[in-house]
Amino acid sequence: MDKNHEVVGETGSAPGDIVGYEAAAELLGIPINTLYGWVHAKRVPHIRLGSRSVRFSRRRLLAHLAAHAVEVAP
Secondary structure, rough: OOOOOOOOOOOOOOHHHHOHHHHHHHOOOHHHHHHHHHHOOOOOOOEEEEOOEEEEEHHHHHHHHHHHHOOOOO
């Protein structure tokens, strides 16, 4: 496989696309404690690897942000 093709897993994420809480909170521009709450309430897309192990797809987080954008009136 050449370097221009990404291997995509069942989550729809490429290997370098997966991040932890700190990077996800920074990407979303929110405090990490807010992200903990959002994960608990299932308000943000995440991947649960175990009872205490959670990861995030950058691609899915950005799509989540775009889906919740509010358009301004002209």
